[in-house]
Amino acid sequence: MIESDAFVQALQDIGVDFFTGVPDSILGGIIAELMERRLYTPAVREDEAVAMAAGAYMSGKVPAVLMQNSGLGTSLNILISLNVIYRQPCILIVSWRGYQGKDAPEHLVMGEVMTQFLDTMKIPHRTLSEKTAIEDLKWLAETFMQQRTPVALLITKGVVKGLHP
Amino acid sequence: MRPEQGTMQSRAMAMAALLELLTDQPVIICNGFPSREAYEIADRPTHFYMIGSMGVASAIGLGVALAKPKKQVVIFDGDGNVLMGMGTLATVGALKPKNFIHVVFDNEVYGSTGNQPTISNVVPLEKVAKAAGYVNVERVREREDLVYEFKDMLKKDGPSMLLVKVNELVEDVGRVMLDPPDITKRFMKAIE
Numbered sequence: 001m002i003e004s005d006a007f008v009q010a011l012q013d014i015g016v017d018f019f020t021g022v023p024d025s026i027l028g029g030i031i032a033e034l035m036e037r038r039l040y041t042p043a044v045r046e047d048e049a050v051a052m053a054a055g056a057y058m059s060g061k062v063p064a065v066l067m068q069n070s071g072l073g074t075s076l077n078i079l080i081s082l083n084v085i086y087r088q089p090c091i092l093i094v095s096w097r098g099y100q101g102k103d104a105p106e107h108l109v110m111g112e113v114m115t116q117f118l119d120t121m122k123i124p125h126r127t128l129s130e131k132t133a134i135e136d137l138k139w140l141a142e143t144f145m146q147q148r149t150p151v152a153l154l155i156t157k158g159v160v161k162g163l164h165p
Numbered sequence: 166m167r168p169e170q171g172t173m174q175s176r177a178m179a180m181a182a183l184l185e186l187l188t189d190q191p192v193i194i195c196n197g198f199p200s201r202e203a204y205e206i207a208d209r210p211t212h213f214y215m216i217g218s219m220g221v222a223s224a225i226g227l228g229v230a231l232a233k234p235k236k237q238v239v240i241f242d243g244d245g246n247v248l249m250g251m252g253t254l255a256t257v258g259a260l261k262p263k264n265f266i267h268v269v270f271d272n273e274v275y276g277s278t279g280n281q282p283t284i285s286n287v288v289p290l291e292k293v294a295k296a297a298g299y300v301n302v303e304r305v306r307e308r309e310d311l312v313y314e315f316k317d318m319l320k321k322d323g324p325s326m327l328l329v330k331v332n333e334l335v336e337d338v339g340r341v342m343l344d345p346p347d348i349t350k351r352f353m354k355a356i357e
């Protein structure tokens with residue numbers, strides 16, 4: 001399991017310096033660490049977080065938005081009509097609820113279709129694993145710089161240490 | 166004329182008066198006719214014109230305000246837009262960026278899509294903002310009051326909301342003739 005502080009440090013090391021989002025339990029440890037480092041600006045909706053990140057990007061920041069995958073639905077319009085149309089990149093740290101069909105009922109549909117959904121929206125994505133973490137983050141930074149569109153890092157349960165070990 | 170009977174200025178007139186008081190401040194302008202009118206009145210590289218993304222002009226402005234604390238950030242918004250993104254009033258009110266001025270042109274309609282009524286005739290948005298934690302809020306109708314209050318807000322610590330009651334008149338203006346990626350690049354360079 002990846003420690004939350006190591007994960008946050010790795011994001012800072014690739015240059016991310018503006019963090020916002022809406023919590024999910026899988027992201028609990030990461031958000032706690034970000035708050036401890038006074039790096040986290042809480043949002044009330046994921047589309048608001050994506051828009052705030054866009055404002056920060058245009059002000060010279062490298063932004064990341066943390067969200068549960070259900071929040072991708074909430075953000076859809078902003079991701080398309082702001083980030084894609086205006087060519088504004090954003091790092092999305094998305095918890096993959098409903099992964100392999102094992103989760104509460106409300107997560108199962110999005111959990112199943114999420115990668116197709118991201119493909120349809122032409123949002124490049126990759127799933128974080130402990131073994132490949134270094135390459136995953138390198139890919140994240142490169143895609144952010146080169147493609148100038150949103151890019152998603154998907155996090156399944158138990159890969160990054162949560163609040164409740 | 167639906168909003169609070171009596172003489173009322175148009176949004177374009179109100180906007181022109183405000184743009185005269187601004188120089189190099191970043192201005193985020195919501196989608197629909199407000200962006201088109203601002204583009205027509207005075208096109209500046211510090212303007213971020215939105216097409217689409219209804220409801221998040223203030224969230225974009227908040228991101229700029231947090232990342233550029235030395236710049237005074239102005240948002241030109243519409244009543245329909247604010248109602249759609251009303252949660253952001255709370256986020257702004259809680260974070261209290263001092264450099265955040267939120268101007269809402271309230272014509273009580275979704276003007277850009279054919280004047281369907283909004284509910285801002287019964288929901289005073291400046292009071293919602295005040296309750297959420299905005300530091301200064303004002304509701305104005307007349308041009309003199311508009312200019313006076315806006316000048317005052319430029320001098321004060323925010324977040325501030327200036328709600329301007331305007332009539333439904335829309336200027337005969339075309340679309341914003343800039344490519345969105347160019348709007349991004351130009352705006353980024355101008356506020357560097």
Ligand SMILES: Cc1ncc(C[n+]2csc(CCOP(=O)(O)OP(=O)(O)O)c2C)c(N)n1
Pocket residue numbers: 077195196197198199217218219242243244245246247272274275276277278283
């Ligand atoms: C998500 C979404 N829903 C609906 C629309 C269509 N639309 C464009 S502008 C607008 C009205 C905006 O109203 P307001 O903020 O009051 O500005 P006004 O047009 O009155 O100047 C609407 C409904 C849209 N662009 N996006």
Ligand SMILES: [Mg+2]
Pocket residue numbers: 243244245270271272273274275276283
């Ligand atoms: Mg309106």
